[in-house]
Amino acid sequence: MNLTTCRVGFVPLLDMAPIVIAHEMGFAAAEGLALDLQRAPSWSSLRDMLLWGQVDAAHMLAPVPVAMALGLGGAVARLDILQVLSINGDVIGVSQGVADKLRMAGHAFAFTDARQAATDLARVVDGPLRIGVPFPFSTHVELVNYWLRDAGLEYELCTIPPPRMADALAAGEVDAFCVGEPWGSVAVELGAGTLLLPSRAIWAVAPEKVLAARHDWVCENPALTGCLMRAIWRAARWLSVADNRLIASEILARPEYVNAPVEILDRALRGEMVISPQGEIRQVPDMIRFFDGAASFPWRSQAAWFATQLAARHGLDPETSRAAAKAICRTDLYRQNLRAAGADLPGASEKLEGSLHHPTAVASERGQMILAPDAFFDGQIFDSSRNTR
Amino acid sequence: MKLHIVIVEPDQTRARLVIDSLQPLGHHVTVISEAAGLARRVCDIAPDIVLIDMSNPSRDTLEEMALASGPMERPVAFFVDRTDRDLTQQAIEAGVSAYVVDGLQPDRVASVMDAAIARFQMFRRMRMELETTRRALEERKLIDRAKGILMKARGVTEEEAYALLRKTAMDQGRKVAEVASALVTAAGLLS
Numbered sequence: 001m002n003l004t005t006c007r008v009g010f011v012p013l014l015d016m017a018p019i020v021i022a023h024e025m026g027f028a029a030a031e032g033l034a035l036d037l038q039r040a041p042s043w044s045s046l047r048d049m050l051l052w053g054q055v056d057a058a059h060m061l062a063p064v065p066v067a068m069a070l071g072l073g074g075a076v077a078r079l080d081i082l083q084v085l086s087i088n089g090d091v092i093g094v095s096q097g098v099a100d101k102l103r104m105a106g107h108a109f110a111f112t113d114a115r116q117a118a119t120d121l122a123r124v125v126d127g128p129l130r131i132g133v134p135f136p137f138s139t140h141v142e143l144v145n146y147w148l149r150d151a152g153l154e155y156e157l158c159t160i161p162p163p164r165m166a167d168a169l170a171a172g173e174v175d176a177f178c179v180g181e182p183w184g185s186v187a188v189e190l191g192a193g194t195l196l197l198p199s200r201a202i203w204a205v206a207p208e209k210v211l212a213a214r215h216d217w218v219c220e221n222p223a224l225t226g227c228l229m230r231a232i233w234r235a236a237r238w239l240s241v242a243d244n245r246l247i248a249s250e251i252l253a254r255p256e257y258v259n260a261p262v263e264i265l266d267r268a269l270r271g272e273m274v275i276s277p278q279g280e281i282r283q284v285p286d287m288i289r290f291f292d293g294a295a296s297f298p299w300r301s302q303a304a305w306f307a308t309q310l311a312a313r314h315g316l317d318p319e320t321s322r323a324a325a326k327a328i329c330r331t332d333l334y335r336q337n338l339r340a341a342g343a344d345l346p347g348a349s350e351k352l353e354g355s356l357h358h359p360t361a362v363a364s365e366r367g368q369m370i371l372a373p374d375a376f377f378d379g380q381i382f383d384s385s386r387n388t389r
Numbered sequence: 390m391k392l393h394i395v396i397v398e399p400d401q402t403r404a405r406l407v408i409d410s411l412q413p414l415g416h417h418v419t420v421i422s423e424a425a426g427l428a429r430r431v432c433d434i435a436p437d438i439v440l441i442d443m444s445n446p447s448r449d450t451l452e453e454m455a456l457a458s459g460p461m462e463r464p465v466a467f468f469v470d471r472t473d474r475d476l477t478q479q480a481i482e483a484g485v486s487a488y489v490v491d492g493l494q495p496d497r498v499a500s501v502m503d504a505a506i507a508r509f510q511m512f513r514r515m516r517m518e519l520e521t522t523r524r525a526l527e528e529r530k531l532i533d534r535a536k537g538i539l540m541k542a543r544g545v546t547e548e549e550a551y552a553l554l555r556k557t558a559m560d561q562g563r564k565v566a567e568v569a570s571a572l573v574t575a576a577g578l579l580s
Contacts, residue, residue: 041444044452044486048443052481073456135449136456159453161446164424173425 003034006228009046009055010039012258013162014181014268015086015209016059017248018290022235024251030234031227039256042161043135050214051077056221057228059085060212066306067137069324070316078215081303081329082229083296083338085209085236089268089288090140090199091184092117094176095169098125099194099276109194111275111282114201114377118151121196125175129153132160132168132177140178142309143202147377163259169193180208181268181288182260188274189264195275198284203354205293205374207302218330226337233296233338240291245269286372293359293372294346298334300326301350304384322384326350344369353382392416394501395436397427397447403512407440410504428454438498439488440505442512443481451488476502483509528566535569538576 006028010016022028023035038055040046043064050058065079094102101124102109107117121129133140141157148155160168165179166187177184178199187193199206211232218225238244249266252258258265267273271287274280289295307325311318331349339345347363354376361368376382394416398404404420411418421430424447431439431454441448476499480486483506489498532554539550554572558565 041446042449042452044448045443048481048486052478054481073452136453158428159450161449164446168425171425 003029003032004224004227005034005036006057006224007036007038007055008228009049009058010037011041011043011046011059011162012039012260013059013183013209014252014258014265015089015288016257017239017252018085018232018236018296019059019211020251020257021238021248022231025235025238027234027238028228028231031231033224033227033231035231037256043138050079050212053214053217056217056224057082057211057213059209061135061138062207062210062302063137063139063142063306063310064135065210065212065328066303066325067310069328070307070310070314070321072310072314073137079212079328080215080218080333081298082211082213082218082225083233083298083330083334084207084302085211085232085290085296087205087207087289087295088198088200088286089208090143090178090180090206091195091273092144092176092178092197092199093169093184093187093193093195094121095172095174095193096191096277098129098175099196101125102196109196109275109280109282111195111197111273111284112201114147114197117197117201118148118153122151122153125153127154129155129176130174131155131157132165132174132179133157134162134165134179135159137310139199139206139208139306140180142306143199143206144178145313146309147202150378166190166192182258182264185264185267185274186260188277189261191277194277195273195282198273198287200284200286202377203374204286204376205372207299208288210298215328218333225333229333229337230341233341233343236290236296240289289372292370294344294364294369296334296343297346298329298331299349299351299353300329300331301353301382301384303329304350305353305382308382308384326384339365350384353384354379355381392437392497392501393434394418395421395431395434395439397421397439397441397445397451399424399445406511407505407508410508411501414500414504416501424450427451437489438501441486441488442509443484443486448486455488476506479506480509484513485509528569531566531573532569535572538572 008019010019023037028035040049046058047064049055065081067073068079102120105120105124107120131144136159158174162179162183165177165183168174169177169187170192184195239248249262249269252265253260253262268287271284273282273284275282303325304322307321308318311321335345345365354374356371356374359370359372362371394411396404396407399422408418419434427447427450439451485505535554536547536550539553554565554568558568
């Protein structure tokens with residue numbers, strides 16, 4: 001069979017798993033695709049590779065296409081969000097120095113309570129807390145800002161590439177970080193830091209990485225886009241099977257992919273996080289999710305949440321920004337391309353973000369689908385049709 | 390007016406090559422070789438142009454600086470925003486990215502970029518040649534080890550061992566190095 005080549009870029013992280021699995025486990029080939037996977041050294045390079053046509057599609061931080069739709073950071077072309085690759089999967093960690101102070105102040109490192117963690121941090125930290133994040137437009141930045149905005153804590157964000165995060169913490173360049181796995185666990189393993197929170201403690205269903213492509217490429221290659229989306233969606237379904245996790249970790253661990261130990265990659269997939277060099281373990285249900293609960297659906301309301309945060313910080317009109325962000329979420333293509341593959345599709349393309357505290361059944365094309373809890377740590381509910389926070 | 394150009398490059402030899410191409414144009418060039426504290430050092434130097442290899446992960450730190458001064462105004466910006474698309478395409482293919490202070494005349498940027506692009510294309514070729522040589526050497530070593538295993542296990546000469554490897558590779562439609570690698574792995578498991 002003649003395979004069509006599709007070039008897909010990635011940054012070495014656990015959450016690129018659906019792309020690698022689509023390639024390695026034959027889901028791409030089954031759709032007639034030969035994926036040419038290209039590892040990018042940084043998010044800005046991957047963005048440029050995508051914008052200038054060196055790759056056709058890419059593993060991308062969810063807020064990057066949104067920021068571009070808002071005209072932030074050099075928008076040379078429109079990027080579309082085809083589907084979500086991963087939900088959650090980041091951790092917040094602190095240096096051993098900060099961790100010691102937190103323990104002295106009685107912080108229990110329960111790894112669940114974002115409000116308590118912020119209060120305790122504000123009590124023990126003097127001077128601005130330097131927090132490493134992977135990129136100026138990232139779920140990490142939005143979650144950290146949302147988490148700390150009322151904490152009474154002075155902090156500054158420093159951009160550090162994920163694979164360097166552990167070293168930057170060890171070298172004292174930053175006092176804390178928010179980074180995607182496995183790089184948080186790598187910092188623990190090196191004895192450089194202690195994990196304080198999983199990102200899901202701030203927002204229980206934060207979309208982390210998306211599959212992004214240039215809008216004009218998507219328009220010119222409808223069939224190829226469909227094949228790619230189905231291959232990656234099937235890979236995500238494969239990843240949701242517990243028995244497949246170890247194989248996934250072993251594939252991802254290879255030097256050409258994440259290049260990190262299998263055992264460390266496996267922690268987030270299992271939801272069993274080792275939070276400190278002393279070996280304390282915390283169970284984190286939903287630590288990272290690829291498939292269940294319509295995880296891959298590109299909810300317009302989630303893009304609108306990012307747009308609202310970005311608009312507020314950069315002094316843009318919130319209404320216009322939300323509309324621009326919603327327009328790049330290709331829920332139309334998701335429905336069209338994945339319906340036949342067997343995906344259950346939600347009745348709506350927007351929802352109230354933060355309203356679910358328990359798994360909840362909602363209307364879908366096949367009757368009902370179960371959505372996972374999506375609460376924000378502060379109990380806010382975001383209505384993308386009017387809310388400004 | 391001469392420009393102050395910063396090159397972010399850990400490899401001294403490569404940094405030297407870029408300096409040699411830019412200094413004759415009358416520019417002042419500073420090299421930063423450490424990733425740590427990059428943002429602060431660039432701020433202190435306040436250059437007109439920063440050049441960085443696209444494969445350098447520290448690029449995202451520069452991206453942050455470019456945005457920090459105001460993402461809508463872009464006093465410092467990735468140069469794709471304002472120069473012609475051909476030059477940008479060439480730069481990306483050569484693997485160089487540049488951050489340019491606002492208000493710099495496009496033709497001045499273009500002359501710097503032309504020189505930088507030529508150097509980076511040279512790096513890219515050198516890097517590929519180096520990679521090819523390295524791989525050839527590794528394959529050579531693997532084949533030697535596989536030959537050694539065969540000579541010992543089957544009591545054949547070196548030539549016979551190599552012929553055996555080559556025949557197996559041809560029969561299976563694989564490279565000799567692949568067959569050698571499989572043999573070395575298997576021998577490791579059995580011993």
